[in-house]
Structure formats: C-alpha cells, structure tokens
Amino acid sequence: MAVVTRVVVCGLGGTIAMTAGPDGRLAPALRAGDLIAAVPGLAALGLELELLDVARVPSASLRTADVVGLARRIGALLAAGADGVVVTQGTDTLEECAYLLDLLHERPEPVVVTGAMRHPLLAGADGPANLLAALTVAADPGARGRGVLVAFADEVHAAARVRKAHSTSLTAFVSATGGPVGRLVEGRVRYLAGPAPRVVLPRPAGDGLPRVPLIVAALGADAPEPDLAADGLVVAAFGVGHLPEWWAEPLAELALRMPVVLASRTLAGPVLADTYGYAGSERDLLERGLIPAGFLEPVKARMLVLAVLAAGGGRAEVRDALAVAGGPGG
Numbered sequence: 001m002a003v004v005t006r007v008v009v010c011g012l013g014g015t016i017a018m019t020a021g022p023d024g025r026l027a028p029a030l031r032a033g034d035l036i037a038a039v040p041g042l043a044a045l046g047l048e049l050e051l052l053d054v055a056r057v058p059s060a061s062l063r064t065a066d067v068v069g070l071a072r073r074i075g076a077l078l079a080a081g082a083d084g085v086v087v088t089q090g091t092d093t094l095e096e097c098a099y100l101l102d103l104l105h106e107r108p109e110p111v112v113v114t115g116a117m118r119h120p121l122l123a124g125a126d127g128p129a130n131l132l133a134a135l136t137v138a139a140d141p142g143a144r145g146r147g148v149l150v151a152f153a154d155e156v157h158a159a160a161r162v163r164k165a166h167s168t169s170l171t172a173f174v175s176a177t178g179g180p181v182g183r184l185v186e187g188r189v190r191y192l193a194g195p196a197p198r199v200v201l202p203r204p205a206g207d208g209l210p211r212v213p214l215i216v217a218a219l220g221a222d223a224p225e226p227d228l229a230a231d232g233l234v235v236a237a238f239g240v241g242h243l244p245e246w247w248a249e250p251l252a253e254l255a256l257r258m259p260v261v262l263a264s265r266t267l268a269g270p271v272l273a274d275t276y277g278y279a280g281s282e283r284d285l286l287e288r289g290l291i292p293a294g295f296l297e298p299v300k301a302r303m304l305v306l307a308v309l310a311a312g313g314g315r316a317e318v319r320d321a322l323a324v325a326g327g328p329g330g
C-alpha cells in the first residue's frame with residue numbers, strides 16, 4: 001500500500017496571499033486553499049493536504065505571541081500525525097518568525113516556511129513555485145531532524161541563518177554564514193550541508209512574553225536610555241562588536257539587571273572577544289557583562305533571548321544558548 005504523506009499548510013498572509021479588494025487596494029486576503037489551487041504540478045507530489053488559515057496579515061503586523069501560538073498549533077498537528085508543516089507568510093519578518101518557530105520546535109518532522117516577493121497579480125509571481133518547493137521539502141524524509149527550514153527561490157535555508165537581504169529581489173533570502181543547506185533541482189531536494197546544532201526551548205504556556213528591545217548602534221548616537229521595563233536587551237553593534245565609549249557604562253549597568261547581548265549590525269561574521277581593549281571595544285563590553293551573540297544576527301538573537309527568558313532562564317541560560325546558536329554551524 002502506498003504511504004501517503006500528510007502535510008498541513010498554515011497560511012498567515014503576506015504578499016503570497018495578496019489580492020485586490022473592491023476598492024482596488026491590495027491586501028493579504030487569499031486563503032491557504034487559494035494558494036494551493038494556484039500551484040501547477042502539485043498532484044504529482046501525491047500529498048494529503050490539510051489547510052489552515054491562521055491569519056491574513058502583512059508580516060510586519062505579526063506579533064511574537066502569534067508566532068508562539070502557531071508553534072503550539074504546529075506541535076499539536078505533528079503530535080496528531082502530520083508528517084510535515086508548511087507555513088506561508090509575508091517575507092518582511094519571515095526570518096524572525098522562522099527562527100522563533102525553530103527555537104520552539106522539538107520534533108523531527110519538517111516545518112518549512114515560505115512566501116513570495118511578487119504578489120499573485122503580477123507576471124512571474126513567485127508564490128506558486130515557492131509553495132511547491134516548500135511542500136516538496138516538507139514531504140522529503142531528508143528534511144527530518146533539521147528543524148525549521150525556509151524554502152525560497154529553489155533554495156533551502158536553515159531558519160537560524162536565513163535573512164531577507166534585498167527589498168525587492170526574487171532571490172531576497174540568503175544565508176550569510178554557510179550558505180543555503182539545500183537546493184531544489186528538478187523537483188528533488190539536494191542537501192549541501194548536514195543538520196547544524198540547534199537550541200530547542202520549551203514553548204511558553206501563556207501569552208505574556210518577555211520584552212526584549214533591539215537597539216542599533218549609529219555614528220555619534222546618544223547612549224540608550226535605560227529601559228527598566230525591559231527583561232533583556234540586544235545591541236546591534238558596529239563591526240565585531242564595538243560601540244561608542246559613552247555607551248559602555250550605561251550598558252554595563254543594564255547588564256547587572258538583565259541579559260544584554262552584543263551582536264553585529266554587519267549581519268555577517270561573528271562578534272569576536274579578543275582583539276581591542278579600548279572603552280567600547282568588544283573585549284571591554286564583554287568584560288562589563290555583555291553576552292556575545294557569535295554569528296547569530298541581532299533580530300534572531302532577540303528571538304533567542306525572548307524564548308530563553310520565557311522558559312524561565314536568565315543570563316546564564318542566554319549565555320549557554322548563544323554558545324550553541326552563535327557558533328559558525330549553529
């Protein structure tokens with residue numbers, strides 16, 4: 001008897017789901033069923049599909065609580081027997097959503113996130129091809145145990161590394177560290193790298209999530225005001241982890257109260273610990289208690305801090321998690 005692969009498609013909205021309303025304005029109103037109906041060649045995959053309309057919003061308006069809620073639903077769907085899940089969403093915050101889902105995904109079944117750069121009314125809309133690619137990956141036994149993946153423009157990326165690197169290109173998604181982990185070639189998935197070490201955390205039970213602001217260093221900028229209501233902080237610093245010298249003391253004071261993570265605003269390469277010693281250098285900041293993000297990009301470090309704190313962890317657990325997630329292969 002042929003084995004049927006059951007894949008659930010969860011629609012969140014985004015450009016892939018855009019359609020024109022009565023006033024002619026585009027809004028992400030298409031349902032998961034509409035997206036599936038637009039995919040040529042789907043029948044050849046022989047999948048049993050379940051369709052879930054989770055939200056129909058631009059991804060800029062998704063909240064972390066929405067993503068945590070989706071992670072809970074995905075856990076339940078997989079526990080109930082689904083073989084894989086595809087999430088369709090807007091691309092603007094796709095890298096953060098995919099990584100938060102990855103941090104909260106403890107099972108081996110594939111979860112694959114995709115979207116589109118050209119909406120369905122344009123010539124050469126990429127949504128159907130991206131969705132077909134995502135379904136192909138979700139049904140592929142080789143995708144098991146790799147955590148959450150992103151399928152886009154016939155490339156497969158690890159959620160921990162992928163980033164939207166262009167505002168309009170069809171190939172907007174890149175993995176600066178390590179490159180894509182796979183490619184779709186003539187409808188099959190070819191993997192270029194094995195599964196990397198991942199951090200997996202318990203799914204938060206309630207809706208009240210920790211507050212973790214992200215601040216980006218800029219030439220001559222004032223030191224950040226201490227935000228006493230925050231639970232943690234991520235700083236996107238210059239280069240390998242440098243900040244204006246007048247930021248060092250205020251951040252050191254904050255680091256006594258909450259995890260303060262030092263990431264790089266270059267979005268590629270690591271935060272290093274050992275080069276220079278001047279006030280505001282990475283070495284100085286780490287000696288003052290900031291925690292290095294390694295290769296993990298600022299927006300993803302923020303998701304990690306949020307998930308660690310939501311799981312009841314503190315500075316030590318953030319440090320331990322970043323030692324794994326911030327590694328070159330992590």
Ligand SMILES: NC(=O)C[C@H](N)C(=O)O
Pocket residue numbers: 013014015016057058059060089090091092093115116117118
């Ligand atoms: N390409 C996109 O999906 C952008 C879109 N506006 C979003 O929801 O993120």
